[in-house]
Amino acid sequence: MGHRTDQAPEAADRWRGRALGSRTVSYDERDVMLYALAVGAHPVADLDLVFERELRVLPTFALTLAQWAPDVLAGKGAFGDGTALHGAQRLTVHKPLPPSGEMTCSAVVTDVWDKGGAAVFEVAVDSPYFHAVWSVFAPGRGGFGGERGPGRPAAPVGEPTHRTSLETFAAQAALYRLTGDRHLIHIDPAAAATIGQPRPILHGLCTLAGTVLRLADAVGAHPADLAELDGRFAAPVLPGETLDITAWQDGDRSTFEVARDGESVLSAGHIRFRNP
Incomplete structure (x- = not known):
């Protein structure tokens, strides 16, 4: 943070x-x-x-x-x-x-x-x-005897209804940080190296928002009609990588996963648009 x-x-x-x-x-x-x-x-x-x-x-x-x-x-x-x-x-x-x-x-x-x-x-x-x-x-902040909270949602079953891709671009983290999140791991190679990354990583919220754009197109909705969104950040994304989006649509709701070469980067995703 x-x-x-x-x-x-x-x-x-x-x-x-x-x-x-x-x-x-x-x-x-x-x-x-x-x-x-x-x-x-x-x-x-x-x-x-x-x-x-x-x-x-x-x-x-x-x-x-x-x-x-x-x-x-x-x-x-x-x-x-x-x-x-x-x-x-x-x-x-x-x-x-x-x-x-x-x-x-x-x-x-x-x-x-x-x-x-x-x-x-x-x-x-x-x-x-x-x-x-x-x-x-x-x-390091656990172990206080509290409840564990909700578990990981079950993986989607059956064949996906949509497959699409998200192409990130090389300057994306540098551009996105101008919207407010200026954490050094998104711009400074030395800071990125301290978390084991070869270069600055993309903001998770940027990847999530880009996914909204691609899923809106896939289900025939306008991205500005987003009503609900939920997702877990599973792995870092490097600007310039192309990600695979898989979705299972059920009415106006969809479950989705985002992966890079088979490795999940966004998991347990759920999305709903008002006018699909």
Whole structure:
């Protein structure tokens, strides 16, 4: 998560129910268009995501407006040694974001799960437009005798209904970080090397948003009509890699997996569009 503290971390389970405050955040059309381009929107196929005329907002843009919440938790010392990882993300869209404006978001630590050698902190952010939940995996913070929390969802069964691909590009992490997440592992080769990566890695939320674009096309929906999204980050992605997306559609909902050469990078994915 990019934060360190010299203070001894408070017992993990004591963070459950802790309010993290509220913030009023503002943005304009330029922010919306930059975000869409950063996650892979195409100026032809996705024109209304990148052109101010009749501009629509990709709902995952909301996550850039709420990123402050897990950062506040990290800054308060909940993770101790700064090795926490973004494990999963959920997003429920209440109504479309306007192309520009401001909103007030509030955040709270809704749960802390005990995984033995680690704890998982769930940070929920609410606004009139969306509800979002970050799951943060914190090594060394478990073992406090709490509940383990939900298990890993069962793998999809049967033949997939859709197969498509997500082509990332070499400058994508450098571009995406301009939307708000400037953690050094996404731009600095030395920082990436400290986590065992040969070069800076792509933001998980960027991969997730790019997947929304490709799945919307696969199921015949507009990406701005995203209603629900859920996924677990299973492995890092390097900018420039091509990923395979497999989906199992059931009505207006789909289960999906994203892989690179057979290795999962996004698992247990679920998505729903309002008008497929």
